[in-house]
Amino acid sequence: xxxxxxxxxxxxxxxxxxxxxxxxxxxxxxxxxxxxxxxxxxxxxxxxxxxxxxxxxxxxxxxxxxxxxxxxxxxxxxxxxxxxxxxxxxxxxxxxxxxxxxxxxxx
Amino acid sequence: xxxxxxxxxxxxxxxxxxxxxxxxxxxxxxxxxxxxxxxxxxxxxxxxxxxxxxxxxxxxxxxxxxxxxxxxxxxxxxxxxxxxxxxxxxxxxxxxxxxxxxxxxxxxxxxxxxxxxxxxxxxxxxxxxxxxxxxxxxxxxxxxxxxxxxxxxxxxxxxxxxxxxxxxxxxxxxxxxxxxxxxxxxxxxxxxxxxxxxxxxxxxxxxxxxxxxxxxxxxxxxxxxxxxxxxxxxxxxxxxxxxxxxxxxxxxxxxx
Numbered sequence: 001x002x003x004x005x006x007x008x009x010x011x012x013x014x015x016x017x018x019x020x021x022x023x024x025x026x027x028x029x030x031x032x033x034x035x036x037x038x039x040x041x042x043x044x045x046x047x048x049x050x051x052x053x054x055x056x057x058x059x060x061x062x063x064x065x066x067x068x069x070x071x072x073x074x075x076x077x078x079x080x081x082x083x084x085x086x087x088x089x090x091x092x093x094x095x096x097x098x099x100x101x102x103x104x105x106x107x
Numbered sequence: 108x109x110x111x112x113x114x115x116x117x118x119x120x121x122x123x124x125x126x127x128x129x130x131x132x133x134x135x136x137x138x139x140x141x142x143x144x145x146x147x148x149x150x151x152x153x154x155x156x157x158x159x160x161x162x163x164x165x166x167x168x169x170x171x172x173x174x175x176x177x178x179x180x181x182x183x184x185x186x187x188x189x190x191x192x193x194x195x196x197x198x199x200x201x202x203x204x205x206x207x208x209x210x211x212x213x214x215x216x217x218x219x220x221x222x223x224x225x226x227x228x229x230x231x232x233x234x235x236x237x238x239x240x241x242x243x244x245x246x247x248x249x250x251x252x253x254x255x256x257x258x259x260x261x262x263x264x265x266x267x268x269x270x271x272x273x274x275x276x277x278x279x280x281x282x283x284x285x286x287x288x289x290x291x292x293x294x295x296x297x298x299x300x301x302x303x304x305x306x307x308x309x310x311x312x313x314x315x316x317x318x319x320x321x322x323x324x325x326x327x328x329x330x331x332x333x334x335x336x337x338x339x340x341x342x343x344x345x346x347x348x349x350x351x352x353x354x355x356x357x358x359x360x361x362x363x
Contacts, residue, residue, distance in 0.1 A: 033145070038255070042146065045145075046145060046148055
């Protein structure tokens with residue numbers, strides 16, 4: 001995220017892009033705009049010109065609460081807890097691939 | 108099915124294509140100098156859309172109506188043979204002028220493209236259906252900027268009003284009487300009336316006053332159109348074509 005204190009332009013909005021209905025929205029970047037309508041209008045040309053898109057979200061950057069990087073040690077696994085990772089489910093990627101194929105057929 | 112003469116179709120397609128090409132070129136002159144980077148990209152992208160539409164219309168002229176290929180129509184045709192409206196040709200001024208031109212041009216194009224979806228000449232109807240999504244965005248863009256700035260401050264409203272006063276007669280000139288009229292409801296008088304009844308309330312909602320009067324929901328312009336599609340080309344058209352065509356003309360056989 002951009003540091004708003006050093007930003008002399010309009011309010012900053014984070015942009016989320018959805019490639020097809022039902023898919024998760026993905027964060028693709030940010031735009032400056034005076035309000036939400038204008039943010040959507042400008043986001044369309046910045047982030048949906050070259051790739052498939054069915055829907056955009058914009059969220060005010062300052063509405064996002066984030067952890068501090070200095071606290072990133074909270075994410076480190078201190079001891080071996082591999083027993084709770086789901087890498088054993090090898091079939092999962094195949095299920096997902098086949099689900100996507102089904103959705104494609106519906107298009 | 109209504110049959111329309113090739114001359115009437117050729118006249119119409121050149122009007123459509125030349126407007127798109129020239130207004131696209133004028134809007135592309137904002138690339139790198141628009142007020143904010145996001146809008147710079149959006150405005151440039153829409154300029155590319157307009158040039159793409161020009162190419163689609165030139166392709167119909169080439170494939171259906173026996174005209175030269177699109178590149179030659181754009182880059183080797185003489186200024187006298189262009190059928191563009193003065194509104195599309197006018198040189199770049201300030202940002203209010205650019206926004207108002209886009210607003211007036213794209214509201215008119217919206218009315219036209221929606222009508223042409225049912226045009227009896229199928230290649231034109233197909234292009235109209237194909238480009239209507241891009242035109243919908245252009246209309247959203249133009250309406251949003253004009254409505255917001257018209258209702259923002261005295262200064263922003265006044266700048267848009269000045270641009271509207273300047274451009275209004277030229278916008279009416281988009282509907283200049285053609286050499287060969289289309290059958291109703293595709294004739295210029297019908298389209299102009301639909302445009303007036305569409306655009307005047309939008310301008311009012313942006314706190315702007317068009318030079319027009321309402322009577323029983325029907326709007327009439329109180330000033331005459333400024334027209335220039337036929338006859339002697341304007342200086343702005345000559346300057347634009349000189350800039351746009353000069354590289355191509357150096358070596359028309361070059362591979363790009």
